[in-house]
Amino acid sequence: MITRTLLRAFDGKTSLVVAILITIAIAVPASNLYLPVGHPLRVPNHFVPLLGKYLTYAMLALALDLVWGYCGILSLGHGAFFALGGYAMGMYLMRQIGDRGVYANPILPDFMVFLNYQELPWFWYGFDMFWFAAIMVVLVPGLLAFVFGWFAFRSRVTGVYLSIITQAMTYALLLAFFRNDMGFGGNNGLTDFKDILGAPLQAGSTRAALFAASAIALALSFIVCSAIVRSKLGKVLVAVRDAESRTRFLGYRVDNYKLFAFTASAVIAGIAGALYVPQVGIINPGEFAPANSIEIVIWTAVGGRGTLVGPIVGAVLVNAGKSWFTGVFPEFWLFALGGLFVAVTLFLPKGIVGALAQGWTALKARRVSARAEDGSDAAPEPSPAE
Amino acid sequence: MDQNHPPLLYLDGVSVSFDGFKAINNLSLIVQHGELQAIIGPNGAGKTTMMDIITGKTRPDEGEVFFAGDVDLTRLDEAAIAELGIGRKFQKPTVFESHTVWDNLELALKKPRDVFSAWFYHPSEEDVGRLEDILATIRLTERREELAANLSHGQKQWLEIGMLLAQDPKLLLVDEPVAGMTDAETVETAKLLREIAKSRSVVVVEHDMSFIRDLAARVTVLAEGSVLAQGSLDHVSADPRVIESYLGR
Ligand SMILES: Nc1ncnc2c1ncn2[C@@H]1O[C@H](COP(=O)(O)OP(=O)(O)O)[C@@H](O)[C@H]1O
Ligand SMILES: [Mg+2]
Numbered sequence: 001m002i003t004r005t006l007l008r009a010f011d012g013k014t015s016l017v018v019a020i021l022i023t024i025a026i027a028v029p030a031s032n033l034y035l036p037v038g039h040p041l042r043v044p045n046h047f048v049p050l051l052g053k054y055l056t057y058a059m060l061a062l063a064l065d066l067v068w069g070y071c072g073i074l075s076l077g078h079g080a081f082f083a084l085g086g087y088a089m090g091m092y093l094m095r096q097i098g099d100r101g102v103y104a105n106p107i108l109p110d111f112m113v114f115l116n117y118q119e120l121p122w123f124w125y126g127f128d129m130f131w132f133a134a135i136m137v138v139l140v141p142g143l144l145a146f147v148f149g150w151f152a153f154r155s156r157v158t159g160v161y162l163s164i165i166t167q168a169m170t171y172a173l174l175l176a177f178f179r180n181d182m183g184f185g186g187n188n189g190l191t192d193f194k195d196i197l198g199a200p201l202q203a204g205s206t207r208a209a210l211f212a213a214s215a216i217a218l219a220l221s222f223i224v225c226s227a228i229v230r231s232k233l234g235k236v237l238v239a240v241r242d243a244e245s246r247t248r249f250l251g252y253r254v255d256n257y258k259l260f261a262f263t264a265s266a267v268i269a270g271i272a273g274a275l276y277v278p279q280v281g282i283i284n285p286g287e288f289a290p291a292n293s294i295e296i297v298i299w300t301a302v303g304g305r306g307t308l309v310g311p312i313v314g315a316v317l318v319n320a321g322k323s324w325f326t327g328v329f330p331e332f333w334l335f336a337l338g339g340l341f342v343a344v345t346l347f348l349p350k351g352i353v354g355a356l357a358q359g360w361t362a363l364k365a366r367r368v369s370a371r372a373e374d375g376s377d378a379a380p381e382p383s384p385a386e
Numbered sequence: 387m388d389q390n391h392p393p394l395l396y397l398d399g400v401s402v403s404f405d406g407f408k409a410i411n412n413l414s415l416i417v418q419h420g421e422l423q424a425i426i427g428p429n430g431a432g433k434t435t436m437m438d439i440i441t442g443k444t445r446p447d448e449g450e451v452f453f454a455g456d457v458d459l460t461r462l463d464e465a466a467i468a469e470l471g472i473g474r475k476f477q478k479p480t481v482f483e484s485h486t487v488w489d490n491l492e493l494a495l496k497k498p499r500d501v502f503s504a505w506f507y508h509p510s511e512e513d514v515g516r517l518e519d520i521l522a523t524i525r526l527t528e529r530r531e532e533l534a535a536n537l538s539h540g541q542k543q544w545l546e547i548g549m550l551l552a553q554d555p556k557l558l559l560v561d562e563p564v565a566g567m568t569d570a571e572t573v574e575t576a577k578l579l580r581e582i583a584k585s586r587s588v589v590v591v592e593h594d595m596s597f598i599r600d601l602a603a604r605v606t607v608l609a610e611g612s613v614l615a616q617g618s619l620d621h622v623s624a625d626p627r628v629i630e631s632y633l634g635r
Contacts, residue, residue, distance in 0.1 A: 231507065232492065242484055249468055257504075
């Protein structure tokens with residue numbers, strides 16, 4: 001039964017998307033590592049982590065789309081799950097530094113020595129082991145989403161009220177992580193990482209591997225999301241989005257469905273955050289900023305919510321635009337982003353991918369009717385010439 | 387109440403008020419097994435509110451609501467009541483517009499409602515056959531792949547009735563099914579509901595007198611939140627209080 005559900009995930013265009021992602025996972029690292037410097041097809045060194053970062057953003061937008069596009073829950077706090085996954089990875093990377101820090105303390109990260117910590121806080125235990133950190137990457141965002149969702153969905157908080165409390169959640173975390181006495185490096189966050197699983201983070205091969213891991217993780221998330229939205233579970237989510245109380249009267253426990261989608265989405269966002277941190281080399285409380293979570297919504301809206309490809313396209317395009325813009329007119333980026341959001345809302349309510357899909361369907365319908373009109377339709381019986 | 391043969395649905399002394407206004411006032415009502423009952427009454431009489439109470443959307447301030455003898459509906463939520471076998475058709479047709487006709491029926495089909503059963507659900511041949519039968523009953527076979535949003539008003543009403551059939555409830559509550567239907571559609575709908583009532587209890591709320599006549603059901607007249615009269619259509623239409631409060635208008 002489970003295999004059949006997984007196979008169904010590959011209906012439609014999923015196999016194509018997964019094939020493209022796997023190709024990228026191989027081609028970008030290979031071109032960077034094996035083509036000589038100066039070759040026109042070589043991906044330059046600084047591009048590899050940049051593209052890798054886009055892929056983690058794409059994963060984050062995909063996660064948001066599962067709850068927003070398919071289940072109608074507009075979360076304005078998804079940045080929090082991403083950041084928590086990032087912090088879990090950052091804690092592992094900090095402990096990997098060992099005695100190579102400025103203060104050469106074998107156990108305590110530099111910021112703790114600086115703040116006169118005598119011993120490692122209990123919640124840092126275990127983060128010297130990768131497997132433990134990896135479990136936390138999934139568990140912490142997942143658990144927070146589960147507990148938050150449990151209360152919010154059971155008390156039937158919906159619509160704009162839910163959006164507001166998700167903003168409040170990420171804002172509260174922002175304030176908490178800013179504090180030095182929380183034990184997460186305060187304002188500066190976690191940085192100066194040296195290596196991951198024993199491989200130096202600065203090495204081209206490590207960056208290539210992280211890029212490939214991001215592409216594969218995105219492909220796997222895509223398969224999972226596809227398996228969800230193509231199943232009856234996915235149809236119930238859409239039903240909840242469109243007519244929540246009707247779904248209840250059919251006997252579905254709407255809160256459980258929302259809780260499932262919200263938690264699954266938070267886990268995907270957390271994994272994305274964990275892949276993001278080693279590629280950008282830092283995680284700080286700024287990642288919890290409410291504005292970050294709103295940006296994720298914009299990527300998803302631009303690409304096309306309620307489609308699985310849309311958020312990926314949106315995240316990559318908007319962030320490529322941001323990289324370019326902040327290089328050329330840094331002060332105008334927020335205006336450009338706001339303008340883009342308004343334009344998309346007005347002119348492309350279904351986003352880029354939604355508009356393309358619509359155009360494609362219309363074109364096909366025109367072709368079919370045109371063919372039917374001039375009688376060149378491949379009909380089995382010869383039709384009389386007109 | 388006869389303890390050995392309790393009625394399917396039993397409401398006694400039910401009241402509910404909204405901001406001091408008594409929408410339902412000491413209402414008592416019984417629905418027997420396999421009965422087709424029509425409920426009429428002027429606008430604002432509390433017909434929809436009564437359905438809200440039975441289906442767990444609104445909690446009564448006072449009174450008892452029992453299903454199949456001893457299940458206290460006032461303690462259960464919408465999903466639990468639906469799972470017990472009470473299906474509801476809303477006054478305004480509410481189908482899932484961005485799903486196809488087929489998917490609407492598949493969602494309604496009586497199956498385990500938990501998240502993981504839904505995720506790993508694959509329709510069996512039996513399920514497919516059942517849905518095809520329902521499609522034929524509600525005359526939508528030709529449009530099975532159409533999005534529900536593209537159906538006409540009357541077709542949406544039928545799709546919603548089809549969804550109730552797929553739920554296979556013991557009790558069906560139908561709120562103004564023929565509002566906005568053509569005369570021909572209205573006649574068809576009465577036929578459909580009589581057909582459905584052969585194997586379960588059906589409660590129909592309606593204004594349309596010729597439709598009620600077609601249903602040939604026992605009639606309960608509701609006014610200002612309580613029962614005014616009960617009996618055959620001819621019996622209640624002769625009742626002076628009914629004429630004054632409703633028919634006379
Ligand atoms: N949720 C609510 N809040 C306040 N008043 C309500 C609510 N639901 C119904 N009412 C009021 O209760 C009365 C009965 O309404 P309703 O049951 O919809 O009547 P009917 O379906 O018989 O036309 C109306 O006066 C209506 O305004
Ligand atoms: Mg009503």
